[in-house]
Amino acid sequence: MSERLRRETTSKALPATVPLTSSITEITKGEMKRTLELHQLEKLADRFKLLSEASRLRILQAICREERSVSEICDLTKLNQANVSKHLQLLKSAGVVACRRVGICRYYRIIDLDLLDLCSQGDRQIEPES
Template sequence: MPPARMTPALLAIVADRFKAFAEPARLQVLYALRSGELSVSELVEATGLGQANLSKHLQVLHAAGVVSRRKDGLFSYYALADGDVLKLCDLVCGRLDRETKQRQKALAR
């Protein structure tokens, strides 16, 4: 059950949350983190993104509470904050799968 009343402030917060996912680069990062925490340089290699750019995206994801940061000496290790993160992605991907299948069916007739 969602909040009965949606204040503008709440709407903005929810929107920001979604905005964190609304970027191919950031989704790429999230999928790279599926298998476990990675350092920034490992993420650079895994995603092909530039280091500065990636770092900024990580700040966004962290500010949105999507990923967690753990510092160890020179390295920063990032990880998915929560199982719900992938649940969200999979919900969207699942819908996509169903839709493309439906479209293929429609084309096949």
């Protein structure tokens, strides 16, 4: 992206009345009751990014009720092993899932129940298909 285009895009993204500060004020309608600093907002954005990939959501759905091996996750999600392993490693490094090893098998379970709850809240926003 050229510097000129980046400046135009950035300047159009925020109205002139919005100050560029390192924090955001409270959200009155939602549950966010405190002011978040910029670094906290970036952490929050990273958590939402974890949920932005449908494959990761399929993996989380596969392990939301019980611990499963990588091969079980592959069978349930119909994703290949390399793809599942890549996503599980990302989720593990973010502290969303934990892994235990038994012989050559790895078993994964969700440890971030807040993120699981966030998925449930999002699910309530989607209308079932007829």
